[in-house]
Amino acid sequence: MSGVAGKELRIVGFLCNWCSYGGADTAGVARFKQPTDLRIIRVPCSGRVDPLFVVKALLTGADGVLVSGCHPRDCHYTDGNFYARRRLEMLKRLLPFIGIDEKRFHYTWVSASEGQKWQQVVTDFTNQVHKLGPMHAKKESEG
Amino acid sequence: MNNAEQIKETIARIFPDVETVICYQQGFDGLHATPYFISIPEQVNKLIWNPLCAQNLTSYLPSIKKKVGIVVKGCDSRTIIQYLQEGLIDRAKVVIIGVPCTGVISVKKVLREIGHQPVVDVVFDDNGNIVVKTQKGEKRLAIADVCPDKCTTCQYPTPLVYDHLIGEPIASNKPKEDVYKDIREFDAKTLEEKRAYWEKEFERCIRCYACRNACPMCICQDSCIAETREPHWISQRLSLQEKFMFHMIHAAHLAGRCVECGECERVCPMDIPVAKLKKKINAEMKELFNYETGVNPDDKPPMYTFNVDEAKIKEHKL
Numbered sequence A: 001m002s003g004v005a006g007k008e009l010r011i012v013g014f015l016c017n018w019c020s021y022g023g024a025d026t027a028g029v030a031r032f033k034q035p036t037d038l039r040i041i042r043v044p045c046s047g048r049v050d051p052l053f054v055v056k057a058l059l060t061g062a063d064g065v066l067v068s069g070c071h072p073r074d075c076h077y078t079d080g081n082f083y084a085r086r087r088l089e090m091l092k093r094l095l096p097f098i099g100i101d102e103k104r105f106h107y108t109w110v111s112a113s114e115g116q117k118w119q120q121v122v123t124d125f126t127n128q129v130h131k132l133g134p135m136h137a138k139k140e141s142e143g
Numbered sequence B: 001m002n003n004a005e006q007i008k009e010t011i012a013r014i015f016p017d018v019e020t021v022i023c024y025q026q027g028f029d030g031l032h033a034t035p036y037f038i039s040i041p042e043q044v045n046k047l048i049w050n051p052l053c054a055q056n057l058t059s060y061l062p063s064i065k066k067k068v069g070i071v072v073k074g075c076d077s078r079t080i081i082q083y084l085q086e087g088l089i090d091r092a093k094v095v096i097i098g099v100p101c102t103g104v105i106s107v108k109k110v111l112r113e114i115g116h117q118p119v120v121d122v123v124f125d126d127n128g129n130i131v132v133k134t135q136k137g138e139k140r141l142a143i144a145d146v147c148p149d150k151c152t153t154c155q156y157p158t159p160l161v162y163d164h165l166i167g168e169p170i171a172s173n174k175p176k177e178d179v180y181k182d183i184r185e186f187d188a189k190t191l192e193e194k195r196a197y198w199e200k201e202f203e204r205c206i207r208c209y210a211c212r213n214a215c216p217m218c219i220c221q222d223s224c225i226a227e228t229r230e231p232h233w234i235s236q237r238l239s240l241q242e243k244f245m246f247h248m249i250h251a252a253h254l255a256g257r258c259v260e261c262g263e264c265e266r267v268c269p270m271d272i273p274v275a276k277l278k279k280k281i282n283a284e285m286k287e288l289f290n291y292e293t294g295v296n297p298d299d300k301p302p303m304y305t306f307n308v309d310e311a312k313i314k315e316h317k318l
Helices: A020-029 A051-059 A080-098 A115-132 A137-142 B004-017 B041-046 B057-063 B074-086 B107-113 B181-187 B191-203 B210-214 B240-253 B263-267 B275-289
Strands: A011-016 A038-043 A064-069 A105-109 B020-026 B033-038 B068-072 B094-098 B119-124 B129-134 B137-142
Touching: A011 A020, A011 A051, A011 A115, A020 A038, A020 A064, A020 A115, A038 A115, A051 A064, A051 A080, A051 B240, A064 A080, A064 A115, A080 A105, A080 B181, A080 B191, A080 B240, A080 B275, A105 A115, B004 B020, B004 B041, B004 B068, B004 B094, B020 B041, B020 B057, B033 B041, B057 B068, B057 B074, B068 B074, B074 B094, B107 B129, B107 B137, B181 B191, B181 B275, B191 B240, B210 B263, B240 B275, B263 B275
Parallel strands: A011 A038, A011 A064, A064 A105, B020 B068, B068 B094
Antiparallel strands: B020 B033, B119 B129, B129 B137
């Protein structure tokens, strides 16, 4: 049930186990409609997300990458998301330098109770990536 | 920059206190300097000091356990400070002989100027020129014209940390705002141009990993994730994607740590501007956290710490 018309794209989502994964679950339990482009990878904490996960995903075929963790000050491990915030911000600023649109990467904070917010994040991010189109469009047509 | 005699004197003086001194000697021809390890004071005669002494010798420090003396230029001293920030060396076990530097020479640039002819002799004159004699004649080049890119914006010609200083300290005459000028200019290009630029550059990469091996901050060495099978970050496949990924690994692991010594570019056999990615991250670290690598031993690298409320990081809206 894609909220976006046209071909489905590949979006990878790294969600922390304690907040955002729960938030996505809440959204699912509440039967909120969401685009289906997102493939979720559950990680223990947003601090587990190496910026290179994102780079690797984008270089090897993902059209967008979403990272979501607990709100700052709410980390299950006290400070994982504080470290994540610095690393991901660094990456966000590096991506345009290597010619990747920074709009293909987004990091945000969603708690386990915020089903509605999760629906909003997924829908908005999927729309944003769809506006940019597939990442490797040229290569696919080349065969 | 004829401080060689003074360096020799200093080394002879510190000797009983240290087991080894790391400095430079002449390489296989007059154009090449090579690292020189002195273990008895008599060996000091072969020591040289001239603008060809471009290598960053501090790379050896984390792997040496005994007490060593080392000859450093301004830029090299930043590596030592970065090591101290990260707790990689013991300050008490290093005797630093600092030498103010007026700029080194990029051997690659000289070789390009002389058409890669075999070098017969190299002389430095008093006006800041290098005279390279080959079988096809001699060429006089201004050192400022054949210096590595890092020298053109050098902010720290005098070592920031030392036990013995050779000669008088020199102040930088390069404007501070120019340090990241090339990065800003490159960043102003379109995404497609930048992507095409890096693809063209990385296409040439032969993955010799010289940039990683020469990098003083690449301290994982044999456990580098570029070569481990578990995790298997990149394969041995010869593709642009793998090369691109390798350089991103190098850049990401140096985020907020790169001291801009330029060793990666100096050793690259394919002339890839690998330092540019790291410089970009450094520019961002400066803006986000007002952090400059290798300047103050009491600083903490930005990725090793955090603030609960980040002043400069704003939440991104979709």
